[in-house]
Amino acid sequence: MGDFWHDFWVRFGVTILITPIAVSFWKACEAAWHRWYNYRLRKIAARHALAHGIKQVVLTISIGDDIEESVRNFLQERRWLGGGTDIPILKVHQPEALSDSDGHWYYFLDKVKDEIRKIRSEGFTRVHVFARVPVPMAILVGATLTNGPAAFLYHFNAGRYLPVGQITFETVKL
Numbered sequence: 001m002g003d004f005w006h007d008f009w010v011r012f013g014v015t016i017l018i019t020p021i022a023v024s025f026w027k028a029c030e031a032a033w034h035r036w037y038n039y040r041l042r043k044i045a046a047r048h049a050l051a052h053g054i055k056q057v058v059l060t061i062s063i064g065d066d067i068e069e070s071v072r073n074f075l076q077e078r079r080w081l082g083g084g085t086d087i088p089i090l091k092v093h094q095p096e097a098l099s100d101s102d103g104h105w106y107y108f109l110d111k112v113k114d115e116i117r118k119i120r121s122e123g124f125t126r127v128h129v130f131a132r133v134p135v136p137m138a139i140l141v142g143a144t145l146t147n148g149p150a151a152f153l154y155h156f157n158a159g160r161y162l163p164v165g166q167i168t169f170e171t172v173k174l
Contacts, residue, residue, distance in 0.1 A: 042122060044088045048080075056126035057119055058089045061112055061141060063133050066093050067156070071130045074154075074161045087128075090115045098134065109140050120148055127151045130161065142167060 049055040058080075060071050068091055072081060080087040092111050098104050119127055129151050131138055145151040151167040 038118075038122065041088050041118075044086060045122060045124065048087045051083075054126055055124050056087060056128065057122075057124045058087055058128045058130065059092070059115060059119070060089065061092045061129065061131040061133055063094050063108070063137070064097055065132060066095070067130060067132050068093070070156070071161070074130075090118070098137070105137065105140075108137065109144070112141055113144055116144055116148055125149050128154065130154050130156075132156070 045055055045057065058071065058075065060068050062068075068089070071089070075081045075087060075089075092108075092115055094108055094111075098108065116127075127145070127149055129141075129145070131141065131153075133141065145167050152163060153165045153167065154161040155164045
């Protein structure tokens with residue numbers, strides 16, 4: 001029985017010593033990845049802004065079916081992809097449907113808010129929003145976008161996307 005307690009305390013002590021090192025290493029790797037990703041996003045956005053005169057980004061939001069491929073096809077038709085001046089595409093996708101729990105809905109909305117914060121921090125002036133979400137979630141996302149850069153909304157109809165509206169401060173001002 002004495003060996004058990006000795007082994008237990010040794011393993012417990014090693015765990016206490018190793019955990020902060022492992023967590024610090026993980027956080028350092030995570031911070032380096034975020035810096036690289038933001039650098040890459042800024043670089044793509046700068047090339048697109050240079051070619052088109054405005055700093056804009058595409059945000060795809062989907063639940064269930066992933067819409068990224070159809071959005072890419074739409075952007076290629078508009079010549080926003082290809083030729084080295086690709087517009088940056090940010091994606092929030094959840095493969096399973098939202099449950100009855102409001103926590104599930106807010107978790108998805110938090111992922112959307114994280115992308116919107118990234119858009120604001122990078123200084124984009126225009127966001128093109130493509131969404132396939134339930135109507136209540138679309139309203140929550142729209143409310144989140146009201147205090148950000150100009151957001152242009154697109155609706156999928158008859159096999160293609162149509163621009164349907166714009167969310168800016170003036171849109172919601174009474």
